[in-house]
Amino acid sequence: MNFKDRIIRATGKKTPFRLIVVDLTETMNEIGRHHNAKGFALKLLAENSIASIFLSAGLKFAGTVSYTTTFGGEITKxxxxxxxxxxxxxxxxxAELQAIGAxxxxxxxQHVQVxxxxxxxxxxxxxIIEAPSVSVGQNLATYLLQSEQIRSAVGIEAQYNAQDPSFLDYAAGFYIEAFPDLEDKDINLIEVIVQNLPKFCDMYKADKGFDLDELLDQLxxxxxxxVVREIDPKPFCPCSKDRMLATLATLPLKDLQELSSENKDLNVVCDFCRTNYTITPADMQEIIAERNKKI
Structure with a gap:
């Protein structure tokens, strides 16, 4: 059964704080299928994505936030x-996904880069900050305090299905930002609210999905x-063959000539959406010709 993903952005009417709640379950299940991600790797993908969404919600322009977590171990980033x-x-x-499976x-x-x-x-x-924890929520709150001097409370959790780890039961989170003029008594009360928040798993029902409205009401x-805005998130990748050709064109001319000398199709796969692009010998010759014009 499919449920609708949502991002809800809200502010206090009389109290200076910002509140965002996110349900990204189906979006991440789709992205996970493209990668063949399962189990803990799928969980990490989802939690990292929710952190990025919290940051991009604060942009004042139609830009992009890239949120990267690096690790030592079987997954590097x-x-x-x-x-x-x-x-x-x-x-x-x-390659790392294939090695660990579920x-x-x-x-x-190691680090968080924004x-x-x-x-x-x-x-x-x-x-770039040092990542204090495997917890994505804790890492994001640390980044916000150290790099942007923002006081926040962050909760992010994804849970993969026990019987079939290739999909998530839920991927959800909340973000509360204290504006500079928020009084200490309100900060203390919000801390109590967060500390007494029900577990995320208690807000999930197999036949109804994750109850994002309940999370918002509790917070x-x-x-x-x-509620300032409600958005339907969706997977999107701006890659194209033209972009792949442009990336190839940045390689050293010697490397391009070596690839061209093989005189066969080159398959290039997007790291994000896993779309396979075929670069023909004619494409390579055109790139080399353009490079030679600039010499």
């Missing part, structure tokens, strides 16, 4: 790109909130 309109793509190195990998968290791009694809912000506590 997870990267998610998302936009303020809920478009998402994510990747884990394919098993839980040995992981040592890159913000504007509408033209130019970097307007980049920050608002005694505060009046205004």
């Amino acid at each position: 997870i990267q998610t790109d998302s936009t303020p309109m809920g478009l998402v793509r994510a990747m884990i190195p394919q 098993n839980e990998p040995a992981l040592v968290p 890159v913000k791009l504007n509408e033209q694809g130019k970097r307007v912000h980049e920050s 608002r506590g005694p505060y009046d909130i205004e």
Whole structure:
């Protein structure tokens, strides 16, 4: 049974804070199928993607947030790109996915890197912090405090199905941002609300999916909130053959000539959506010809 994914953004009507809740279950199940991701790897993909969505929701322009977590161990990195309109793509190195299957990998968290791009694809912000935990929510809260001086409460959790680890039962999360003028008494109350929040698994029912409205109601506590926007997230990848050709064109001319000398099709797979593009010998010759014109 399919359920509708949602991103709900809200603010306090009289209290200066921002609240976002996300259900990304079906979006991540689709992305997971493209990667053949299972079990813990699928869980990590989903949780990393929710973190990216929380950051892109704060963009003041139609740009992109790239959120990358790096590890020591059997998985080296997870990267998610998302936009303020809920478009998402994510990747884990394919060879590492195939090696671990549905098993839980040995992981040592290393770094979190956040890159913000504007509408033209130019970097307007980049920050790297040491990842204090395997918990994506804790890492995001640490990044926000260290790099953007934002006080926040973050909860992110994805759970894969016990009988079939190739799909998620749920992938959900919340983000509360304290604006600078939020009073200490309200901060303390919000901390109590978060500490007493029901477990995510208790807000999931197999026949109904994850109850995002219940999560929102629990988090608002005694505060009046205004829902600013509700968005339907979806998988999206802007890759194309032209983009792949443009990437190939950045290789050293010697490498391009070696590839061309083999005189056979070259298959290039997008790391994010796993689309396979065929680069023909004629395509390679055209790239080389253009490069020679610039010499």
